[in-house]
Amino acid sequence: MKRRDFLKSCSLAAAGSALLSPTSSAAGLFAFPSSPDDAPLKGLDLKIRSLEAETTRPVTVIVIGCGNRGNVYARYAKMFPKAMKVVGVSDILDHRKNRLGDAHDVAPEMRFGHFREVFASGKKLADVVVISTPDDRHYEPCMKALDLGYDVLLEKPVAQTEKECKAIRDKALKTGRIVGVCHVLRYSPYFLALRAAVRSGMIGDVVSIQHMEPIQYAHMAHSYVRGNWRNSKETTPIILAKSCHDLDILRWIIDKPCKSISADGYLSFFKAENAPEGAPAYCTDGCPHADRCPYNCIDIYCRQKVHLGVFDLNGNRDSAFILSRLKDPRYSSYARCVFHCDNDQPDHYVANMVFEDHVTASFTMDAFAPKGGRRTRIMGTLGYIEGDMKEFRVWDFLTRTPKVWNEKVAEIPEYAGSGHGGGDLRLLRDFLEAVSAQDVSRLSSNIDVSIESHVMGFAAERSRRSGRKEKVK
Numbered sequence: 261m262k263r264r265d266f267l268k269s270c271s272l273a274a275a276g277s278a279l280l281s282p283t284s285s286a287a288g289l290f291a292f293p294s295s296p297d298d299a300p301l302k303g304l305d306l307k308i309r310s311l312e313a314e315t316t317r318p319v320t321v322i323v324i325g326c327g328n329r330g331n332v333y334a335r336y337a338k339m340f341p342k343a344m345k346v347v348g349v350s351d352i353l354d355h356r357k358n359r360l361g362d363a364h365d366v367a368p369e370m371r372f373g374h375f376r377e378v379f380a381s382g383k384k385l386a387d388v389v390v391i392s393t394p395d396d397r398h399y400e401p402c403m404k405a406l407d408l409g410y411d412v413l414l415e416k417p418v419a420q421t422e423k424e425c426k427a428i429r430d431k432a433l434k435t436g437r438i439v440g441v442c443h444v445l446r447y448s449p450y451f452l453a454l455r456a457a458v459r460s461g462m463i464g465d466v467v468s469i470q471h472m473e474p475i476q477y478a479h480m481a482h483s484y485v486r487g488n489w490r491n492s493k494e495t496t497p498i499i500l501a502k503s504c505h506d507l508d509i510l511r512w513i514i515d516k517p518c519k520s521i522s523a524d525g526y527l528s529f530f531k532a533e534n535a536p537e538g539a540p541a542y543c544t545d546g547c548p549h550a551d552r553c554p555y556n557c558i559d560i561y562c563r564q565k566v567h568l569g570v571f572d573l574n575g576n577r578d579s580a581f582i583l584s585r586l587k588d589p590r591y592s593s594y595a596r597c598v599f600h601c602d603n604d605q606p607d608h609y610v611a612n613m614v615f616e617d618h619v620t621a622s623f624t625m626d627a628f629a630p631k632g633g634r635r636t637r638i639m640g641t642l643g644y645i646e647g648d649m650k651e652f653r654v655w656d657f658l659t660r661t662p663k664v665w666n667e668k669v670a671e672i673p674e675y676a677g678s679g680h681g682g683g684d685l686r687l688l689r690d691f692l693e694a695v696s697a698q699d700v701s702r703l704s705s706n707i708d709v710s711i712e713s714h715v716m717g718f719a720a721e722r723s724r725r726s727g728r729k730e731k732v733k
């Protein structure tokens with residue numbers, strides 16, 4: 261898009277939003293309108309169990325990487341101290357290490373800086389390490405932890421290359437240790453029910469799936485233009501960094517190996533040639549387009565107050581304080597103009613997959629959406645399913661009566677605040693039970709299965725770059 265077009269389209273968008281009624285955005289997700297008379301979906305036998313893990317004693321954990329995800333997982337120990345205890349922390353940033361260390365009364369000698377310090381003694385200091393460092397710092401600590409006999413909860417993406425992913429898989433199988441990969445969607449009640457509906461045979465055999473991942477526009481700007489995952493070489497390509505969950509879910513629901521994949525994806529918008537005239541390098545330098553730019557960092561962080569976790573605010577959400585953070589060199593990368601960043605991740609991506617028995621799936625990821633959340637349509641020989649991560653409806657072609665699954669997971673007290681539709685903490689529950697019983701089957705997927713969907717992601721990226729359909733091996 262040319263610079264003049266961007267300015268014009270911003271003005272039109274502002275005018276257009278004034279015309280929309282408050283309810284109009286809710287319409288149109290489902291091909292068939294819902295009705296309060298929709299019958300509930302029964303017969304899946306999926307009771308939503310307590311999140312408290314059944315363990316013989318608290319599983320001891322060292323959290324490596326005390327940022328956003330490290331804190332998400334550590335929170336479980338506060339909720340269920342009989343099941344998990346944080347006994348060690350590691351972060352190169354002292355304030356993050358000590359904030360989490362203080363919250364869990366971690367002894368001074370168990371507070372480490374760089375992850376290498378955790379392993380320096382050559383001894384195993386806990387049952388488990390949680391690896392929630394940036395993507396380029398998963399491989400080394402994971403391999404070291406497995407050598408020392410730890411079970412590992414490993415954030416996705418597993419590693420930056422296919423070779424490293426497979427090396428982690430081989431090491432885990434050789435050492436017999438458990439590696440739980442944080443494919444958290446698998447653990448959310450919604451996706452568990454969706455898969456159970458498919459597996460029950462109620463829509464016959466799956467023939468094809470359409471799956472869509474809209475990324476909310478400010479989330480895109482925050483994470484994949486300005487933030488930690490903006491550069492595919494420093495982290496991983498967006499099809500893995502963002503969408504390895506989706507490839508994993510498709511593989512899991514179809515339950516057959518993926519044979520080939522072809523993909524396209526482009527960075528069309530967030531690049532210098534689209535910068536409006538006179539836009540400074542930082543929004544905080546007085547951009548003349550601030551009022552018309554939806555990506556203006558002052559609006560996103562100081563007014564909407566979203567995505568604030570990166571600013572180490574310690575509870576102070578005052579707009580003036582957030583603005584001071586945006587001007588602080590430690591955090592000012594989040595103040596950069598979205599057209600003047602060192603980003604290379606595509607802002608739209610499509611992938612077509614062929615699974616065994618000619619089952620097909622099409623996936624789209626788009627950065628220009630008002631809200632996130634996955635949408636899925638599953639076409640079977642006897643019926644059809646459509647869902648939006650909160651509820652799904654099943655149509656039986658014979659009865660022609662829709663049935664709805666819409667458990668209000670967020671209203672269950674234990675699940676409130678558990679991200680990814682409850683998947684974050686349910687993953688922990690299953691992982692801790694697997695470790696306590698030394699039984700990997702308690703996990704939805706072992707490392708070898710998790711690697712399969714990563715291999716699909718690497719193949720998609722090869723296809724996107726080469727323009728050729730790639731075999732998945």
Ligand SMILES: NC(=O)c1ccc[n+]([C@@H]2O[C@H](COP(=O)([O-])OP(=O)(O)OC[C@H]3O[C@@H](n4cnc5c(N)ncnc54)[C@H](O)[C@@H]3O)[C@@H](O)[C@H]2O)c1
Pocket residue numbers: 324325326327328329330350351352353356373374375376392393394395397415416417442443444488501680
């Ligand atoms: N499962 C999911 O849905 C999900 C969601 C978001 C992020 N992630 C993944 O989780 C990982 C962490 O993401 P995040 O959002 O928590 O990032 P973050 O930046 O908030 O946290 C990472 C932390 O690691 C620390 N760190 C960096 N190098 C280190 C080192 N050598 N030793 C010890 N600590 C070090 C950083 O200082 C930081 O505090 C990433 O790989 C990301 O892709 C997964």
